[in-house]
Amino acid sequence: MHAGMHETVASLFESLLGLPEFLDETMWLNEPQVRQLVAFDTSRICSRHVARSRRLTVCDAWMEHLDWAEIERRYASYCRSVRH
Numbered sequence: 001m002h003a004g005m006h007e008t009v010a011s012l013f014e015s016l017l018g019l020p021e022f023l024d025e026t027m028w029l030n031e032p033q034v035r036q037l038v039a040f041d042t043s044r045i046c047s048r049h050v051a052r053s054r055r056l057t058v059c060d061a062w063m064e065h066l067d068w069a070e071i072e073r074r075y076a077s078y079c080r081s082v083r084h
Helices: 003-016 020-026 031-064 068-083
Strands: none
Touching (some): 031 068
């Protein structure tokens, strides 16, 4: 399989991990397995948001020479914005 196609299929499958109907009807998983995968998908999304907020804050701090109080405010702002 071509690398681009592999990445597309992998991304599609990852996007389906949070859909209980897909996991139950298509993958034939039982209810505990479905709950476990949906919980994993939710935690993975939260982890990406936290990592994104952290990376943006680090870039801002470096590029703008922010003091610690502003770094904390900026990080809090990014964390609030990714939750919505």
